[in-house]
Amino acid sequence: MKRAVILLAVIFAGVSLARAQSAPFIVNSRIDGVKVYIDSVAIGSTPLSGASISPGNHVVRYCHPDTSRWPVSVVVETLNVTSSTPVERTVTFPAVYHFTSEPYGAAIRIGDSTVGTTPMYYAGFLGGQVIVFSKPGYDDGSVLASAEGGEVYCTLSGGDGAGRERSSLRVSDQSKSLVPIIVASGTAVISGSMAAYFKIKADKSYDEYVATGNPGALTRVDTFDKYSAVALVASQLSVIALSYLLLSK
Numbered sequence: 497m498k499r500a501v502i503l504l505a506v507i508f509a510g511v512s513l514a515r516a517q518s519a520p521f522i523v524n525s526r527i528d529g530v531k532v533y534i535d536s537v538a539i540g541s542t543p544l545s546g547a548s549i550s551p552g553n554h555v556v557r558y559c560h561p562d563t564s565r566w567p568v569s570v571v572v573e574t575l576n577v578t579s580s581t582p583v584e585r586t587v588t589f590p591a592v593y594h595f596t597s598e599p600y601g602a603a604i605r606i607g608d609s610t611v612g613t614t615p616m617y618y619a620g621f622l623g624g625q626v627i628v629f630s631k632p633g634y635d636d637g638s639v640l641a642s643a644e645g646g647e648v649y650c651t652l653s654g655g656d657g658a659g660r661e662r663s664s665l666r667v668s669d670q671s672k673s674l675v676p677i678i679v680a681s682g683t684a685v686i687s688g689s690m691a692a693y694f695k696i697k698a699d700k701s702y703d704e705y706v707a708t709g710n711p712g713a714l715t716r717v718d719t720f721d722k723y724s725a726v727a728l729v730a731s732q733l734s735v736i737a738l739s740y741l742l743l744s745k
Contacts (some may be wrong), residue, residue, distance in 0.1 A: 518548040520582040529561035530587055536695045536724075541694045542587065563685050570688075591645030593618045593628070598651045602631040629709050684734035691731055694724035 497508075523532050523544040530542040539547045541561075558571040571587060585670045595604050596613040600710050604611050604618075607630040611618060614629065623643025635654035698720035704713040 515578050518550045519577050519580050520545075521547040521549040521584060522584040522602060523547075523558070524584070525558075525587040527587075527589065529559065531559040531561070532557070533557040535690055536692045536728075537699065538696065540694060549575065549577050549583055551579070553577075554664050556585075556730070559685075560589055563682070569681070569685060590619045590621055591623070591643065593620070593622060593641065593645050594621075594647050594692065595629075597629050597631075597637070598649075599631065600632075602629040602637075602650070602652060604629060624691060684731050687728075687731035691724045691728040694720045698724060 502570045521534075521539070521544070523530070523542050525542040525575065526623040528542055528641060532539050532547075534546055534549060535553075535554055536557075554575045554577065556573050557573055560571075561567055571584075571589060577581065577583060595612075595614050595618060596614045600614050602614045604614060604616060606622065613661060621643075622645075625641050627640050627641050627648055628636055628638045629650040629652060631652055633654075634652035635653045637650040639648050639650050641648060697716075701713045701716040704710060
């Protein structure tokens with residue numbers, strides 16, 4: 497009996513020590529409602545305070561509340577927590593730009609780098625930068641990018657008559673070509689959320705098994721873990737498909 501009491505005391509002391517070593521975790525963002533996940537477990541939304549993170553390596557995901565911003569809907573980072581010192585993060589999502597031109601197929605140059613051809617979506621911090629559009633047979637055009645993102649359109653002038661062509665991919669005509677991208681991004685977001693949801697259910701069932709010893713709870717842990725794994729694979733495949741679609745643009 498005395499040994500059992502000592503063993504329980506050691507266990508509780510270990511749990512208390514682990515909690516004491518956990519670091520306060522604070523997340524700020526200019527956008528309210530950013531969902532925060534530590535190792536696929538949801539811990540809250542911004543502005544986030546009162547949460548904690550245990551020592552070790554963790555994958556932290558920040559999910560934008562507006563899922564229509566699919567090019568930058570998730571920001572992922574790896575944190576290495578080594579002490580109980582508070583960990584404070586500020587999440588910034590890059591702006592999304594849609595580059596188009598008349599005629600289409602113009603090269604897009606940002607600084608000294610060519611990033612692609614029109615039409616094209618681009619995620620980054622371009623506020624105040626000059627975007628240069630160029631195409632053989634036409635004079636170069638330039639547009640000043642805003643910090644907020646959005647449409648960046650340029651009409652190229654000059655060139656010979658044979659070199660000019662009217663674009664068949666104006667903004668109003670691109671909805672059909674965006675359908676696969678929207679489907680892939682939506683599938684990635686939904687399957688990723690499902691993976692996190694089933695992981696949370698598995699953790700809760702395991703806690704129930706530890707507390708009650710109910711074999712049924714352990715069975716549910718295995719089931720929810722399988723569902724979470726399938727959803728995670730679906731999310732990764734959707735991200736691969738989305739990357740292919742974006743690069744093909």
